[in-house]
Amino acid sequence: PLPLRAAQRPEELRAGVEDNLRSLGVDQLPVVNLRRLDIGPGIQPAGDQVVDLDDQLAVMTAMRDEGKIGAFGLGSVTADGLRRAIPAGIACVQNAYSLVTRDDQDLVELCAEEGIAWVPFFPLGGAFPQMPKVTEEPAVRDVAASIGCTPSQLGLAWLLRHAPNVLLIPGTANPAHLEANVAAGAITLDDATLATLDAVPSRSADIRL
Template sequence: MSSTATTAPLAGRTVSRVGYGAMQLERLRDDRAAAVALLRRAVELGVDHVDTAQFYGNGFVNGVIREVVGSGDDVLVATKVGADPDPDGPIPLRLAQRPEQLRASVESNLVSLGTDRIPLVNLRRADLRPGVTAEGDQVVDLDDQLEVMTALRDEGKIGAIGLSAVTTGILRRALPAGIACVQNAYSLVGRGDEDMLELCRAEGIAWVPFFPLGGAFPGMPKVTGEPAVHAAAEALGCTPSQVGLAWLLHHAPHVHLIPGTADTAHLEANIAAGGIVLDDSTLATLDAVRTRSMDVALG
């Protein structure tokens, strides 16, 4: 049988490997009490790593986190910069890659989260799909970005630096700056970044996949569409989504999950996935599932 540790290091802390991605709280912006109750339930269930961004609901999500979590140390709050809210745009964000924009984004997060220090800030680059790619003055050299990020860390405004949507080459260039985590699209059916995952493991960097079940956009493969995943779920008495999340935790010990939802039952199921044990035979079957491209455009 293959069991997994329930906690792992992230940004200098040891936290539960199943956290919460807060983006979906935006769906509850017309019922703030429900959003607060959902996040409180997550914390009650042991979530001590919450992933957010100022552009989630144009500050609404950060406000909910501020109300529930405050500025204490019980929950590691990670945010991301590299884009700013654009509520009236075709998608509700716009790139903000320039150094002065990164600093302004950190300052905005500090205000909306009600704190003077954010434990982890991820630099969301714009090199890769899925997502918006950089053009014009938003094509910014990594060194210029890391200069301002390290300055913010030296000033005590952020505790650790992460990277998001990056290539292995970008990660290697960034290593001397001290990188705490990498967030890339990755799932059972989208394992194109296996080399980077292994590099992170060797360097003691947490791997925090987004789109952990694939299928976030039309044309993107879905973990829950795989017959092997359904067979495992039936045998284990759980859902296909839980199998997909459990596989990630079993696949490598430095994986942290940040699944998001606006539904309490779904939240509870996601967190319960951390306790699912996959035997060696099931793991081998899931490992054999074919990986496909996750190169999908936004907008």
């Protein structure tokens, strides 16, 4: 089983922040994401873990007022949920999103309009075998070969060009991959290449564990 807990209740959100403050030895966490779990991929809340968004926003806002967190974002949230939360002040949104899983295109645009950073998790398709992988997409492999980068780098370069508010957090345990991912920031894509990549079909990322 995956070591994941929903931890949605307001007292659990507060306890999570307090734990992090203690273990990091700091007075404030600059940004904390409230992982809503309204959409997949991932675990689904049930029973007393189904908590109203407003109750969660209240505790996040209180912790910001107390100075324990500098700002907060939302994760695995719907467009409706984000709209409800925007008046509370949202710094960033972290949903699954990649070149091959673009369910949340409307959220990318809403965030751009509202000046909210879009920080996709699983930017290359992530760890779950059921999810499509950017590097296995034939159009990505062809374009990468033609411009002389790797398919992973192309997937990251596409995200950076796709919207002005994208911040990337590609995970890697490999130093060579880390260097390649940083270098992806310097890859330029012309309009024809972007159009080819934009035309890649999107498949759903909403997989529940």
